[in-house]
Amino acid sequence: MTLQQLHYFLAAIEHGTFSKAAESLHISQPSLSEQILRLEEHLGTHVFIRTNRRLMLTEAGRRLQPFAQGMVTAARQGYEAVQAVRELSGGVASFGTFGTAHHYFLTDLIEQFRMQHPDMRIKIVGYNSSEIAELVSQGELEAGLVMLPIKQQNLAVSEPVWSAQVGYISADPERLKGPKTISDLAVAPLILTEARWSTGDPIRRLLAQLAAKGGEVLDPIIEVEHQITGFELAARGLGDVIATRPILHQLGFNDRLGWVPITPPIFEVFGFIHRHDTPISPPTRVLINLMRSHLTRIQNLYAHLEAL
Structure with a gap:
């Protein structure tokens, strides 16, 4: 079972016929049909019921569909992540922080970021953690540093930092x-x-x-x-x-x-957040790594207070 076969399988589901799926993929119908047949041979069962009008999923096909979608999505995200590394010289870091972060380290952080990566641009907003989490959840910001816990289910949360x-x-x-x-x-x-x-x-x-x-x-x-x-x-x-x-x-x-x-x-x-379904861009990943070092410095600076 290959990613190509799963990709063709999902295209056939989306378009309803092998001919339309092949057309959307810019390949011949026999090529697509052959890959679907090989997929079925590998699984040992049919994934489609062929009718004169439209393809229908078998029970095996219905069970395969979410796993196929997950594998194809993961492969795409992996590719995008690798391509992003290749584009480290440019881009925009889009980030949100809790409201009082500017009192601690933001000016030093931005200066360090720009000195090390002058080709990258940066956008940082500071609001209440609830608002930052909502903006990241909606895709308006790429990542954030917020007070935990958060309620949004589509966000990945780092370890406490x-x-x-x-x-x-x-x-x-x-x-x-x-x-x-x-x-x-x-x-x-x-x-x-x-x-x-x-x-x-x-x-x-x-x-x-x-x-x-x-x-x-x-x-x-x-x-x-x-x-x-x-x-x-x-x-x-x-x-x-x-x-x-x-x-x-x-x-x-x-x-x-x-x-x-x-x-x-x-x-x-506090922890870092970003959307589950979106790879972090290189500029924002650089910003997060720099921010980790500043947070460690602040934690160490005030560690004696926590021990009192």
Whole structure:
């Protein structure tokens, strides 16, 4: 059984007759018919019922069809992946990241990418992880770095490439005595970010689930879109935020705000995503590899905080 035979088999299904299938493939009908016959000989059974009007699949043919489609698709994707490697000198890296990535490494990453690959172009957008996952799922972006988990079923997800524990952040020392439970959060003066996405945001969704499980409701006194705005408000004593220690330090608020853990522990976990059915282009693969090195650097930079 060969890929050619399976390709001809699928063409015959699509066009309904050997003559139309052969015409679509720009080959003679006898050549196509011969390959289908060899396929049937190899399988030891017929895959088509020949009628005067249209081919009909036998039960064996129906069972073969999805496997044939998978093998032909895999072969095409393999070919495209190899061709993409040959075109490494050009192309566009189309990528999405979680909203605060620009605070950590994006400028250095883009500079490194352009210095190493001046013939490649780059497009990076930063939104909430839920929005990035949706854009990658729809094919508007090629890949992304997002907070896990995601709900889209057509996306491949890498191993976790970065994680950080989420905690309670306040300017008031009295509100920083010991770990915070969900019950504590329910009565706290919360400032929640990602207002546009609300429970679509992975951390807000997780907090809402934990609150519901404990019979509590998290009712923030302030909701804003951007995390840095939440930190600025918290530094002025207008409420408290929920975030990780790395972003607290990266934004420079660690001298004005304190951090305590939430119990049970909550972590932001990040991974790369792309569509199952689409090979990653060389520029985007290069970008992902560079991003891995920057994430390792950030993880190492703040590793001492996670050990406290």
